[in-house]
Amino acid sequence: MPGAVVIGAGPGIGGSVARRFAREGLPVALISRSAGTLANVAETVSSFGVPVVSLTADSTDETALRAALDAASDELGLPDVVVYNAAIIQPDTPGQLPARAQLDAWAVNVVGALTAAAHIAPAMARRRSGSFIITGGMPEPKPQYVSLSLGKAGVRTLVTLLDQTYGPSGVHVASVTVAGAVAPGTAFDPDDIAEHYWRLHSQPRRQWQREVLHSGLNVPAGEAATGGTAPHAGGDQTTGITGTGRPDASTEPTAYGVIAELLGHWKRAFDDHRTADLVSLFTDDALFQGISPRLMVGPAEVAGYYDNVAEGTVATVEVLRANTLCDGIVGGFADVTFTARTGETFPIRLSVVAQRFEGTWLIRQYQAAAR
CATH class of the missing domain: 3.10.450.50 (Nuclear Transport Factor 2; Chain: A,)
Incomplete structure (x- = not known):
């Protein structure tokens, strides 16, 4: 049974997304640079009783990433959904990083996603179904986070280009823009964020969204939004x-x-x-x-x-x-x-x-x- 592939399957969003798809009964392939990280995430995902495949690859190594995607398809079949969650998150001001470091960040934040999409999306298009979802961020660019701002702007453009290329053939390309620091128990709890990925994947085609913003305010009804400062948080500017x-924020933040x-x-x-x-x-x-x-x-x-x-x-x-x-x-x-x-x-x-x-x-x- 085809399932989900999560690239950048770490302890935060990646692990939560993997568990969310496993909860729906989908087999899961996990791809990460670290074997130790893979082992920890795989243990939690396998508790849902689904097949789990762990594969080590660096998203900037085109040969290794393509080989890992092939191995996942060989083991589970052409995936129903691929989630690209790899990113370099670091503070840097204009000119602070040397060009090589900027290129390294771009390679992880954007080029790895392009490599994965170019390898998998054409087969999804031939099948006329599938989802390719990228984790985004930085709704507004910030001079304190230049490489991240550039990378996430690149992600937004990449999603548009991939949607134009593969969307007409039935591939749902989308991004989940996370506007704050991810931490359990806050308004940016990775388990809450993971819900967006499942909703995007399961949306009827007539309701497809290309971008979902997790602003920290879109919490379940009756729960107040908490949590706050982050490299890519920006209050209401994130929308x-x-x-x-604004009415009494203590009683109406959700509305x-x-x-x-x-x-x-x-x-x-x-x-x-x-x-x-x-x-x-x-x-x-x-x-x-x-x-x-x-x-x-x-x-x-x-x-x-x-x-x-x-x-x-x-x-x-x-x-x-x-x-x-x-x-x-x-x-x-x-x-x-x-x-x-x-x-x-x-x-x-x-x-x-x-x-x-x-x-x-x-x-x-x-x-x-x-x-």
């Missing part, structure tokens, strides 16, 4: 939006976080004119009213609306308020200003209602009014 007039994260994804997809990614943020029966008076329902009409937006139009978003309406449903208001390539602006007040489906939040109702 790509701003927020003022605010859901709306902020959803609209952060919406803004990125809107600015890049990625219609498919915009549509993936809405439910199949979403009620939609944009800046035109026409009322719309469902993916086809939403896609048609966004396809007609002029290229070069971008949006700024400021979340104003958010509330939990009932279990699994939140609502909020935001001020959005659209700016055309000509410089002309159009400000609106946006009302959004979102609903949770097995841990994934989607927009159920979207209504814009002139501001």
Whole structure:
């Protein structure tokens, strides 16, 4: 039975992702530079009663990485999902690292993922199914972490290129952007983060997302977000939006976080004119009213609306308020200003209602009014 391959299977996200897929009954192949690390992770994964294959390879060694992927396929079959989790996380300011060290970081953070995808994704495309997921980070670049900022920007671009290449053939390429320091028991608990990988892999094609952001606010309903400083943490900036007039954070962080994260994804997809990614943020029966008076329902009409937006139009978003309406449903208001390539602006007040489906939040109702 084909299963999951985790490259960079360490004690943090990699191990948690491996266990998450094993919990679903998938055999797991673990790839890491360290035999000791592999042994520890393999022991915890095998407790789920699934076959586990441990393979040693450095992600920057193209020959070794390709050989490990071949060995995993020989043992388990062409994988259903490959997760690339290898990264070099280090503080460095502009010019602090020599060029060789920058290239070494780039080789791990980006090139290894490209090597793995080029080796596995074509076979997935021929089969017309499979997922290739990369661990991302640094939603906003920071001058204190130059190599990491460059690497994670490269990951985001690589995911776009791989999606353009293999997505039409049925391969779901995506990234999980982690906006904080990973540690058990915090808002960046690796077991919580691992849930995103399973959701991405199991998403129906019409709901495919290319990027999921774990901001530290997207915790299960009823749990407060805790944990904080990290090389790639940035508060609300991690969503790509701003927020003022936030309601009592002690009682409503989850509702605010859901709306902020959803609209952060919406803004990125809107600015890049990625219609498919915009549509993936809405439910199949979403009620939609944009800046035109026409009322719309469902993916086809939403896609048609966004396809007609002029290229070069971008949006700024400021979340104003958010509330939990009932279990699994939140609502909020935001001020959005659209700016055309000509410089002309159009400000609106946006009302959004979102609903949770097995841990994934989607927009159920979207209504814009002139501001």
